[in-house]
Amino acid sequence: MSIDDAAKADLHRYLRSAREALVWKLDGLSEYDARRPLTPTGTNLLGLVKHVSSVDVDYFGACFGRPFDEPLPWFADDAEPNADFWVPADVTRADVLGLAERAWAHSDATIEALPLDAVGHVAWWGDGGQDVTLHRLLVHMVAETHRHAGHxxxxxxxxxxxxxxxxxxxxxxGVDDAWWxxxxxxxxxxxxxxxx
Incomplete structure (x- = not known):
């Protein structure tokens, strides 16, 4: 395995572990607890999964000419601000987790198919966007996903x-409740x- 292949495998493993941690935080929660905002800016668990899966598929899909085949209306030009950070009542947890699974499979296919030096274009970064490598976007999404897993x-x-x-x-x-x-x-x- 080349150094680049090993580096890509390491970054991909860290990205996958952050995704898994994010989804795991929903285990055993009621619908209310999975969705309710716990900060003044409305941060909630299910919304974090929706956001991360959505930006993941944009960075590893659209930026490399591999658009995701499902519409993401919360990213439309006329969508309200932060529409990707919460889940309407008529959208189920299973819908969001299914989207995440499909989005991440789409992203993973891009990551596996391209070398680290493959160039994509991030249209929403600055004036006219920026050309960036798969390596840079992997680092970006590892950081972004772990940040939201921390939230x-x-x-x-x-x-x-x-x-x-x-x-x-x-x-x-490994301490008991009294210690905490x-x-x-x-x-x-x-x-x-x-x-x-």
């Missing part, structure tokens, strides 16, 4: 206290003492 971590913890990196890998200290209560109070006390 999902926090939202899920706010909903029901569930925390961790992925199913079977919490990546947290004491730890949180110690952190809160340090914050209060810092301004006293």
């Amino acid at each position: 999902a971590d926090i939202l899920r913890e706010l909903i029901d206290g569930a925390a961790g990196l992925s199913a079977g890998n919490e990546n947290l200290p 209560v004491a730890y949180r109070e110690r952190v809160a006390r340090a914050a209060r003492d810092a301004v006293a």
